[in-house]
Amino acid sequence: MTKPSISQVENAFQPAREITGAVRFAGRKQAVSDLYYALLSEGANIAIVGNRGIGKTSLARQLANLSKGDNSILERLALPHDHSLDYLTIYLACGNSINSTEALLESLLTSTSCLADWIYDVPKAKKIMTGYSPKFGANIFGISAELGGEKKEEIQSEHAISSHGINSVFANVAIAITEEGVARDGLLIIVDEFDQISDTTGFASFLKALATNAPKVKFCIVGVAKDIQMLMKEHASADRLFAGSIIALPSMTLPELIEIVDIAEREIGEYIVFDKAAKEKLSVLAQGHPYMVHLVGKYALRLAYHEDRRVITAADIDLTLKSIAERQADPVLEGRYRTAVASSPQRESVLRALAATQDTQGEIWTTNTYKRAIEDGVDNPSQYVGHLATDQYGAELENLRERFYRFKDSLFAAYVCARPRMFPQGT
Numbered sequence: 001m002t003k004p005s006i007s008q009v010e011n012a013f014q015p016a017r018e019i020t021g022a023v024r025f026a027g028r029k030q031a032v033s034d035l036y037y038a039l040l041s042e043g044a045n046i047a048i049v050g051n052r053g054i055g056k057t058s059l060a061r062q063l064a065n066l067s068k069g070d071n072s073i074l075e076r077l078a079l080p081h082d083h084s085l086d087y088l089t090i091y092l093a094c095g096n097s098i099n100s101t102e103a104l105l106e107s108l109l110t111s112t113s114c115l116a117d118w119i120y121d122v123p124k125a126k127k128i129m130t131g132y133s134p135k136f137g138a139n140i141f142g143i144s145a146e147l148g149g150e151k152k153e154e155i156q157s158e159h160a161i162s163s164h165g166i167n168s169v170f171a172n173v174a175i176a177i178t179e180e181g182v183a184r185d186g187l188l189i190i191v192d193e194f195d196q197i198s199d200t201t202g203f204a205s206f207l208k209a210l211a212t213n214a215p216k217v218k219f220c221i222v223g224v225a226k227d228i229q230m231l232m233k234e235h236a237s238a239d240r241l242f243a244g245s246i247i248a249l250p251s252m253t254l255p256e257l258i259e260i261v262d263i264a265e266r267e268i269g270e271y272i273v274f275d276k277a278a279k280e281k282l283s284v285l286a287q288g289h290p291y292m293v294h295l296v297g298k299y300a301l302r303l304a305y306h307e308d309r310r311v312i313t314a315a316d317i318d319l320t321l322k323s324i325a326e327r328q329a330d331p332v333l334e335g336r337y338r339t340a341v342a343s344s345p346q347r348e349s350v351l352r353a354l355a356a357t358q359d360t361q362g363e364i365w366t367t368n369t370y371k372r373a374i375e376d377g378v379d380n381p382s383q384y385v386g387h388l389a390t391d392q393y394g395a396e397l398e399n400l401r402e403r404f405y406r407f408k409d410s411l412f413a414a415y416v417c418a419r420p421r422m423f424p425q426g427t
Contacts, residue, residue, distance in 0.1 A: 004268040009305045012264040015294035015330075018057040022072035024263050025062060026290070027256030028055065029077045031247050035063045036074060038245035039085055039188075039218075043211055045241050046220035050249030053291035053411035057093075059249065060190055060222045064089050067188045087218075088183035090114045093192040101203045105170045108189060118177055125176035128169065167206050171213050178216040186216030194223035207241050251288020251410075258283050260293045264301070272304050277314040285317075287414035295330060296320055296418070322420050333415045338422075339394040345423035347393070349376040350384035354397070354405065355416040362413075364405045376425060 019025050031048075038046045046063070048056050062073050069084035092114055098104050108114045109129070119125040178186050194200075210217055258279050265273050274282065278300075286292035300320040304312050328334040341348040353372040358364050366385060373381035385405065389397040396412060397405045407413040 001271055002269060004271050004305075006305070008268050009272075009301055010298070012267040012301055013260075013294040013298035015291055015298055018061050019055075020058075020061045020065075022062070022065065022070075022076050024267070025058060025073060025076075026259040026263055027252055028059060028062075028249070029079065031059055031249060032062060032066075032073055032077055033079050034245075034247050035059070036066055036079065036081060038247070039063070039067055039087070039185075041245060043215060044243060044245040045207060045211075045218055047242050047246045048220065048222045048249065049224055049246065051224070051251075051289075051410040053289040053414075054249050054251065055290045056222050056249055057192055058290075059247070060091075060192055060220065063220060064091055064188075064190060067185075086184040087186060087188040088118070088177065089188045089190065091190045091192065094194060094196040096196070098197055100197065100199045101201060101206060102166050104191065104197060104203075105166045105206075109166075109170060109173060114189075115173065115177070118182065119173060122177050122180045122182070124179070125173045128172045128176060167202070167209065170206075171210055171217075174210070174217045175214045178214065186218060188218050188220065190220045190222065192222040194221040204241070211241060252286075252290055253288075254280075254283045257286055257288070257290065257293050260290055261297060264297055268301075272301060272310055272312065274300070274312045275314075278312050278317050281314045281317045285321075285414070285418040287410070287417060289411050289414050291411060292414050292418065296324065299324055299329060318420075321418055325419050330415070333412060334419075336394050336396065336412055337416065337419060340388055340396055341422055342393065344384070346373075346378045347384045347387060348421060348423055349373050349378050349425070350381050351388060351396075351416055352421070353378075353381070354385070354388070355407070355413045358407070358413060362406050362410055363400060364407075366403045366405065 014024075035046065035048075038044055048060055048063070050056050065073065067085050067087040067089045069086055071081055071084055073079075074081045090108065092104075092108060092111070094104065098107055109119070110116055119129050174187055207219060210219075261274050261279050261282060274297075282293055282296055282300075285296070296317065300312050300316055303320060303323070304310070304316065324330065325334060325337075337351075340351050350369070350373045353369045353376065354364050357368040357372060366382070369385065370381045373384075378384065385397070387393045389395060389399060389405070396407055396409070398408050400406055
């Protein structure tokens with residue numbers, strides 16, 4: 001058996017990036033099927049929603065592959081399909097600079113990784129973009145382009161959607177591109193990390209107008225469920241925009257999480273393997289989050305490789321968790337843990353009791369939490385629950401109703417369960 005390279009071992013698990021190819025994509029058969037049908041459905045936009053670290057971006061990447069005619073994931077999962085799709089697919093991950101609907105549309109139009117290059121190649125789209133006087137300072141094709149000012153007379157014959165704002169520009173450009181016939185099925189725009197946009201006012205109305213005026217343009221937004229709910233409230237008929245095409249990702253099942261480990265083993269020719277107990281321990285501590293499997297699996301594999309061991313055991317998983325915490329391998333999650341706990345062993349006990357007493361929906365009944373915390377030597381657990389809902393200690397909890405709480409981030413709750421204690425139990 002050939003020993004893998006260090007690079008192969010380092011990339012067998014990939015916590016730092018999404019899974020793009022079908023070969024390394026684990027589970028999610030129903031979600032993939034739903035996405036395929038959503039792409040086939042005329043007039044339907046798509047939403048992929050779920051908690052952080054649950055695999056939304058990896059699923060969105062499979063959607064992008066499907067939209068461009070790559071049916072590998074359908075074949076791998078033995079899902080029925082009768083033809084390949086042909087969309088012009090644009091993918092944008094939102095960052096801090098995209099804070100509004102206007103900023104989102106501006107970025108989609110002016111970024112070379114999005115529509116800018118296509119606008120340059122489609123004469124009608126280029127004419128629309130260059131027909132505006134400077135406003136945003138976007139420099140396209142060597143000409144400053146305004147996406148919200150006065151239009152020149154030469155393009156008055158183009159499609160008009162009442163206002164002269166960026167919504168109208170975007171719609172007209174999208175129509176011009178789809179009419180050019182660059183892709184048979186139209187234009188698909190995937191907006192990842194949609195929840196990073198602080199003000200989505202107007203987006204639902206924009207989608208509604210787009211559905212009427214540009215039927216071959218489809219959006220997929222990737223984020224958390226509350227963002228979809230906000231869009232539904234903004235526009236009376238917004239629910240129709242995503243009818244049958246909201247893909248809500250639940251926690252991954254234990255077999256799906258174990259499949260991630262199996263795939264990683266295959267990537268290194270099974271030179272190093274996780275024994276059954278290690279796979280089970282790793283999948284249980286992840287609490288449905290593939291990110292946790294990738295993070296812990298990566299460091300466990302690295303350690304075994306450097307120590308020239310061929311089998312990883314459950315005890316190795318425990319040692320890896322300790323190492324991850326000590327070296328702050330995920331500085332964000334570790335920093336949040338330390339903020340929540342601060343210098344209090346009792347607050348740590350309550351934090352861990354909260355994570356351990358979640359039900360299948362992530363709700364926490366404090367009666368169960370208090371009992372567990374008292375058994376761990378905490379005198380007044382309700383006081384510390386109150387602390388954990390305040391900004392001083394990270395505001396990791398939200399109060400649902402009387403005596404019921406939930407972690408705002410289920411990935412953080414999984415980290416709390418998996419991480420070794422800072423202070424000895426009972427101190």
